[in-house]
Amino acid sequence: MSEFNSALxxxxxxxxxxxxxxxxxEIGLIAWNHIGNKRCVTYVFTGDIDKENHTIQLPCxxxxxxxxxxxxxxxxxxxxxxxxxxxGSQFTENYIEGQKMFNNTNYISGKYAKFxxxxxxxxxxxxxxxxxxxxxxxxxxxxxxxxLNDRESLAIxxxxxxxxxxxxxxxxxxxxxxxxxxxxxxxxxxxxxxxRVSEYLDQNAMNEILDAKSSWNRKIFNKSYKPVQ
Numbered sequence: 001m002s003e004f005n006s007a008l009x010x011x012x013x014x015x016x017x018x019x020x021x022x023x024x025x026e027i028g029l030i031a032w033n034h035i036g037n038k039r040c041v042t043y044v045f046t047g048d049i050d051k052e053n054h055t056i057q058l059p060c061x062x063x064x065x066x067x068x069x070x071x072x073x074x075x076x077x078x079x080x081x082x083x084x085x086x087x088g089s090q091f092t093e094n095y096i097e098g099q100k101m102f103n104n105t106n107y108i109s110g111k112y113a114k115f116x117x118x119x120x121x122x123x124x125x126x127x128x129x130x131x132x133x134x135x136x137x138x139x140x141x142x143x144x145x146x147x148l149n150d151r152e153s154l155a156i157x158x159x160x161x162x163x164x165x166x167x168x169x170x171x172x173x174x175x176x177x178x179x180x181x182x183x184x185x186x187x188x189x190x191x192x193x194x195x196r197v198s199e200y201l202d203q204n205a206m207n208e209i210l211d212a213k214s215s216w217n218r219k220i221f222n223k224s225y226k227p228v229q
Contacts, residue, residue, distance in 0.1 A: 004028065004145035007156040015161035015184075024160060025145065031159035031188075032146055035195050039147065040064065040136035044108065049131060054124045058117075061137035065117065069110030070128040108134040149199060155191035162188050 008024045011017035017024075040063060049056050058065075113131055116123045122133075141147050148156070162184035169177035198205075 001139075001147040001149060002153060003141040004032075004143065004148055007148060007153040007160070010153055011157035011160045014157060015165075017157070017161050017164060019160075019164065027160045027163050028156045029145075031156040031192075032148075032152070034159070035152060035155060035192055037152060037196065038063065038136075039139045041139060042066070042106070042134065042136055045133040045135065046130060047133070049124055049127050049129065051127055054127055056122050056124075056131065056133075058120045058122060058133070059135070059137070060120070061140075062120070062133075062135045063138050064136040066106050066134040066136065067108050068113045068115050068122065068131055068133050069108050070113045070131045071111050072109075106134065108132055149195075151191070151195040151197075151199065155188065155195040158184060158188045158191050 004025070005021060007028055008017070008019075008021065011024070043059070043061075045059050045062075047056050110132055113128050114125045124131075139147050162181055165177060165184055166181035168174070169181050
């Protein structure tokens, strides 16, 4: 993996692109989003909801929210024997939860909370108290930009050259410049598709793919469903 701005060096070396770092980062991030590769690390954040606004501030590196939970596991709150529910089932569920091993990294205990996201804020329908947020944060370099592999760096460099050459051709109405931009566009599409293919797929990743393909788990009405293995 290399720094994001290494693609600027390639753009200058291969295509003679000479622009400021800020301008390159703007164009490069557009290309990176088109490629769609996001390398993330899974985090768990625990915090208290604001009692007045029913909101909570997300961590600054939060990108994708996997789950937001609160409290204990679901249990039988209704019973034909007791008016206040089957408390024994609550102890049973919590005991099972404590004995679980080898959980998937996307697993988090508790009941799912209802929320809406607006930027770095989560809005809840009520005060759930202390909540747990399972989220993924993008792996970044020292400048706070995404880290790149060699394929992504080359694709981004080509996209940058294509955008600048296309703009130049439209502004000057130069047919040769426009044709050059069209060739760069085709090359960008090829390199973008190539960058989306993983350079290496380890056995753990293949095992997760096969698990997802062969899973027969089913959602149960009015019960929280979370992958356990």
